[in-house]
Amino acid sequence: MALPYCQAYGRCISTLTAVARSCLSPVVLLAADAPYRLYSTGNKQTVSFGFQEIKADEKSERVGQVFSSVASSYDTMNDLMSGGLHRLWKDRLVTRLQPFAGMRHLDVAGGTGDVAFRILREMREDQIRQQKESDSPTLVQLGRVHVCDINPDMLQEGQRKAQKQQIGEEGGLAWVVGDAEQLPFQDGSMDAYTIAFGIRNVTNIDAALAEAFRVLKKGGAFHCLEFSQLALPGLRELYDAYSFQVIPQIGRIVANDEASYQYLVESIRRFPDQNTFAALIRDAKFSGVSYENLSGGICAIHSGFKL
Numbered sequence: 001m002a003l004p005y006c007q008a009y010g011r012c013i014s015t016l017t018a019v020a021r022s023c024l025s026p027v028v029l030l031a032a033d034a035p036y037r038l039y040s041t042g043n044k045q046t047v048s049f050g051f052q053e054i055k056a057d058e059k060s061e062r063v064g065q066v067f068s069s070v071a072s073s074y075d076t077m078n079d080l081m082s083g084g085l086h087r088l089w090k091d092r093l094v095t096r097l098q099p100f101a102g103m104r105h106l107d108v109a110g111g112t113g114d115v116a117f118r119i120l121r122e123m124r125e126d127q128i129r130q131q132k133e134s135d136s137p138t139l140v141q142l143g144r145v146h147v148c149d150i151n152p153d154m155l156q157e158g159q160r161k162a163q164k165q166q167i168g169e170e171g172g173l174a175w176v177v178g179d180a181e182q183l184p185f186q187d188g189s190m191d192a193y194t195i196a197f198g199i200r201n202v203t204n205i206d207a208a209l210a211e212a213f214r215v216l217k218k219g220g221a222f223h224c225l226e227f228s229q230l231a232l233p234g235l236r237e238l239y240d241a242y243s244f245q246v247i248p249q250i251g252r253i254v255a256n257d258e259a260s261y262q263y264l265v266e267s268i269r270r271f272p273d274q275n276t277f278a279a280l281i282r283d284a285k286f287s288g289v290s291y292e293n294l295s296g297g298i299c300a301i302h303s304g305f306k307l
């Protein structure tokens, strides 16, 4: 029912945005308790890619292709599909992180920099605050946010955005192409690690968690924002209709790429639920692991510390 509605407005993105905000955001609040297959370390031969099974070494490449084809329309699509909610979820992630001046931060799967920009802004505010309070003439250091992503197209789009908005001109941002499973950073080099809507696309989640643990300093924090599972099974059908019918169509109309958004929907269903994912984080040696549901469990932020 929402589908022809979207098609009718297909040529007018701004109208579609308005439609998405008013009509679709209540629907997006309903997430499924769908079954998933674990991305386990045990079986390295095949991994999940949407509902197709493919060889593990092909997956990184396929994920790269998927994101290359969505990079330029990525930010618009985020707003459309979540009715703008992804902004609030990212704000919440940064609130939990509590950025501070002088920190070395790593944002993995950082894409076009959405999360990194928010973190850097908070670091800058803290720097100014500290500078004011300080009697010493020495400058309070800003620190740096490292935006790491496997796809150079996403990073390039992010750099373009940063330039346009004059973010990071003081050297607070570093853009680094790299794989979450093999981070190009030294052991114990980061104060904190974030990953937003990225871990689901990683071939081997355990490897990514182990890498997060490795690069963190002692006392460093891990925060992961990802789609999760709602405990409202009765609303499953409605959610299915939205995600399997509407989202791929929005993808087709706006991004001219139905397959990528079909994959997105399928991969959300297969991701481990809150408690299962928390257990994986504990298995990766993190302490004080906890999570917070957002929008009733559409998303969750999982946190842990390297002690």
Ligand SMILES: C[S@@+](CC[C@H](N)C(=O)[O-])C[C@H]1O[C@@H](n2cnc3c(N)ncnc32)[C@H](O)[C@@H]1O
Binding pocket: 063, 064, 067, 108, 109, 110, 111, 112, 113, 114, 115, 148, 149, 150, 151, 154, 178, 179, 180, 181, 195, 196, 197, 198, 201, 202, 203
């Ligand atoms: C949905 S986007 C999220 C971008 C950004 N964090 C945000 O919230 O707007 C997922 C990102 O993960 C990246 N990605 C996928 N697999 C990765 C991997 N193994 N290592 C690093 N980045 C990866 C993709 O290139 C893509 O930019």
Ligand SMILES: *[C@@H]1O[C@H](CO)[C@@H](O)[C@H](O)[C@H]1NC(C)=O
Binding pocket: 229, 230, 231, 232, 274, 291, 292, 293, 296, 297
């Ligand atoms: C979060 O949501 C999950 C599933 O939707 C539910 O089982 C769990 O009790 C919730 N946890 C918290 C801490 O609210």
Ligand SMILES: CC(=O)N[C@H]1CO[C@H](CO)[C@@H](O)[C@@H]1O
Binding pocket: 066, 067, 070, 196, 197, 198, 200, 201, 260, 261, 263, 264, 265, 267
């Ligand atoms: C591009 C794609 O379909 N992969 C998904 C990986 O996970 C993020 C989480 O939000 C999705 O947005 C991506 O679309």
